[in-house]
Amino acid sequence: MRKLVVIGGSDAGISAALRAKELAPATEVTVVVADRYPNFSICGLPFYLSGEVPDWHTLAHRTARDIENEGVRLALDHLATSIDPVRKTVSVTSPGAEGQKLPYDRLIVATGARSIRPNIEGIELPAVFFLRWMDEAFAIEKFIREREPRSAVIVGAGYIGMEMADALAYRGLNVTVVEFLDSVLTTVDKEFGQRIEASLKAHGVKVNTGTTITGILQAGKELVVKGSSGFSTSADMVLVAVGAKPRTDLVGSAGIETGCKGAIKVDRTMATNVSDIYAAGDCVETWHRLLKQNTYLPLGTTAHKQGRVAGENAAGGNRKFQGSLGTQAVKILNLVVARTGLRDCEAIAAGLDPVTVEFEAWDHKAYYPGAQKLLIRLTGARGSGRLLGAQMLGHWQSEVSKRIDVFGAAIYNDMSIDDLNDLDLSYTPPLSSPWDPVQMSAQAWRRRVPGECESD
């Protein structure tokens, strides 16, 4: 391979480019980047907007210079407009320049996702914002700095909605969250959503669940946000954060097949149906390791992994993406919520017979100062005791996210709930217990679901 072109300069694209260059240094690797911000940590945008990250430049995983020092060419402010899979070229445009065609031997599509724009009256008003890309963050920052809004409505209580509720409250705004579903953060069970909602309310954030937004009206300098059941509130700004969908404008021109939620179909080598075209990141379907089927699960961790696999295979490797467990963590105020694997509802939809047991434990021996309660919701298969998933909620310094990773590593390796007791986990009184809470939750699950404890 002489020429590799990567379309997209975020997590998946840059991972792919760097991995290919590392394994095949002679390859000419070009990354087409739609804006001026390659390899930015867009997961960090809420912390920029909260003011905790004063300089947005620090959000870069790597600077443009770092990437170019690895021998990867960056075509910044270049928009890919079509792919010709027969002649093997990508058409690109850039401001103030002629359109050009970039030839490739292999191509990686890593165009990411865009925010879903719901069909609501007033969604195009100037004080209504979305948040996924740097430019959107700059627009919000500029608005806050120049217009000094005192209140905000956040539509959607997913990860971005929750982080932005925290961020804007931290910045001193009066925040109202409006969520269509009946609890916040519905990526975890309602029992946890209710605790997050209570924590938000205790910090002065208003939360309205079960409320559908019907329209946004300009009323002088203010916006009036109207919703179902007579909901109406005024605010200086609105953030709409109701999810993301794959950005796949290019695939039609190339004949690339799409599937689940419009995401690009890929096999486990990250190859599309079109010869010499790979794809990775938030624009593709993701193999779920437990479900053993493709899903749409756009996450930064997955984008990095898929990009690395795509880059390795484009460079002549033969690596397979080993699948996602949907592992994720989010910090909201002083809480961290994390999950891996399947919840009851997802396991049932997959034809399994799950049991979820909630267990409360101290994050470390209670006699040592600063102990905090952790909540674990552990999901296993009723008959086999197979470990299916775990959710955890606790203080943000209670090692919640890496405890979830112990569950994640166990699920990755097809361990059972009983097997968790055999893991040799570390203990010192300031940080854990002789049975880590991970293992205590397994014992609690087994007390609720009696069965044979197998051993090899």
Added chain:
Amino acid sequence: MRKLVVIGGSDAGISAALRAKELAPATEVTVVVADRYPNFSICGLPFYLSGEVPDWHTLAHRTARDIENEGVRLALDHLATSIDPVRKTVSVTSPGAEGQKLPYDRLIVATGARSIRPNIEGIELPAVFFLRWMDEAFAIEKFIREREPRSAVIVGAGYIGMEMADALAYRGLNVTVVEFLDSVLTTVDKEFGQRIEASLKAHGVKVNTGTTITGILQAGKELVVKGSSGFSTSADMVLVAVGAKPRTDLVGSAGIETGCKGAIKVDRTMATNVSDIYAAGDCVETWHRLLKQNTYLPLGTTAHKQGRVAGENAAGGNRKFQGSLGTQAVKILNLVVARTGLRDCEAIAAGLDPVTVEFEAWDHKAYYPGAQKLLIRLTGARGSGRLLGAQMLGHWQSEVSKRIDVFGAAIYNDMSIDDLNDLDLSYTPPLSSPWDPVQMSAQAWRRRVPGECESD
């Protein structure tokens, strides 16, 4: 089984008793406890002696009443003096009572370990202390309270020595640590030991490595501690913490075989060579999952696991102890040091060809406030890339101990270094990076040890 007798009321003994009672509720379970403190968290004693745990009662994992409420009988202040494996009785004595013989159908020996008393002149002086059991802690606490010592010498820089250096410095004493080997905490590599030593010194603790204590002399109210190379210092008290050895006084009477470092030989069901006698905890040999042989590795986590297995099997089960990886963590001042699996020296001794690579990473995205550096020393097999071990050092709120557990779960499941990249680990900028430091260290290892990246 009608009667189960357990000798020993610490981690292994109580775990065994409770597990047996849970699985065979009709069994009469008696635990012979040498002191009045069943099921105390002896790992917490340094924090009691530092003053951070004001009430020693809170060190109990469970109270005597909790245990008795589960139907387990506690014979407190009862010392087992011999075992008759033919008549199946245990002879016990207790203060102010006739000696008696307790009949058993099955017996579990969980007598723990005792501090090694090195052959040093003056070791029996009244201001020279050891620390393993509650009574020893009470003696130290009483001495500090009544005599108000201003200085202490700690002989031995292992876990207890390090925790007690932290504890006594926290309590305001001038602390001098003396270690025979050439760095502190030699359970981890010298590179980490040196950082711990630097941290201790920065907190005012004097550290003398490579120094052998030759004698302790009483000089008025003070002790003078003398050592090799002209070492001499005075102090108001001395703590000798040079390791532990199995407490196996009883085994001779029963014909129970011992092995490695005098510990009781057990198979993986925790059965001894004598019919119907099991053993568990700090008095037994421990199966090492990687070395596939028995070692002496007395740890609270292992004691709990072995006790649970012994209790389950004594109750008619058929469970195997799945082995230790030597996973351990310790907090020293603001640092946590943790390890799992093998270090270079241990891998070489086992006939392997290990490579250890040190890697430094931020514990979370550096742009988010409070980021701290982590150091990871990752050990893998040169040819196969098999994951052999990991050591980590970092700030005590950097999730060091649960990150080590991710490595521990990976080693448990025979993963390779490259496989670590496939784990779906959680990420949010305040707590990690899209590639967790665990995975970044795997990538750094592979850059240093080029080889095929295998994939299935």
